Amino acid sequence: MKKSKIVTTEDILLKLCQSVSGVLSSATDSNVSYSAMVQKINKTSLKPDFGCFVLFDGGFSGLVVINFTAKAALELYTKYMQHMGIPAEELAIAHTSDEVGDVLGELMNQLVGDFTNKIRKELQTHITQNQPKMLSLNKQVILSVDTNLDRPQARRVTFSTENHNIFYLELAMDKTEFIQLEDFEMDDENPDEILEKAQQQMREKEEKSKASSHSDADDLLSELGL
Secondary structure, X not given: OOOXXXXXXXXXXXXXXXXXXXXXXXXXXXXOEEOOOOEEEOOOEEOOOEEEEEEEEEOOOEEEEEEEOHHHHHHHHHHHHHHOOOOHHHOOOOOOOHHHHHHHHHHHHHHHHHHHHHHHHHHOOOEEEOOOEEEEOOOOOOEEOOOOOOOEEEEXXXXXXXXXXXXXXXXXXXXOOEEEOOOOOOOOOOHHHHHHXXXXXXXXXXXXXXXXXXXXXXXXXXXXXX
């Protein structure tokens, strides 16, 4: 009799780690790696200097939190923008800048999107995500995000950037197992196409912002008769 394949919380966490590492490495054209050891924690929290979180629901419910140090946030932001061809002199220099938050939110949206695609393809179930939220935090603030989980499990994984700056991924989800009853074929998909589409949207957003700024300036000069 064929032995059924069982997918546990740790297997799902591994898929998430692979999405985080793969998407951030491709987006920044640098090496973003994760620890082979995972830590069991009691609950997820948003911590300094920059916390991002996204909720997902569907086949199973959960919460993904990424806590960046200021150096890690700035490194990922800078390398992502430079990889898109933005000159260094046009980049923000503080992790508290709105632009840094926008980029990290976009990157989190991409990596969770890659994760949900993996879940659909490999576990034959569907989960949806909300829009990622970002908070710049000082060193005295720790925020907890409540989720409606019946049997919550929480895990933390350490990530490292190419310049050895550290950030932490935390996952909270219901304790669950997926049991494969029959063999099935997985759909082929190209993560690079997903990333390229997201980068194109970001470029268009930058161009519209610049065009709007120039238009406002021209309108003002016209009103002044210049």
